[in-house]
Amino acid sequence: MSLVYCLLLTLCRVVFILPFLFLIRCLYVIFHAHFKGLMIFSLVPVLTSSTLELKYI
Secondary structure, three states: OHHHHHHHHHHHHHHHHHHHHHHHHHHHHHHHHHHHHHHHHHHHHHHHHHHHHHHHO
8 A cells, every 4th residue: 555655656756847847948048049159249359359359458
């Protein structure tokens, strides 16, 4: 009986946790892509300004 109860509890936990994990994963992917894009956009002016400075030195 305790084994069945344990299995049911584990199943309930998995069913309860899986949507949260999926949501967290989706959010992570979205934010990761977004921040990657932001990082690239923020790096572009820095790189262009540093290359311009190097040209004028």
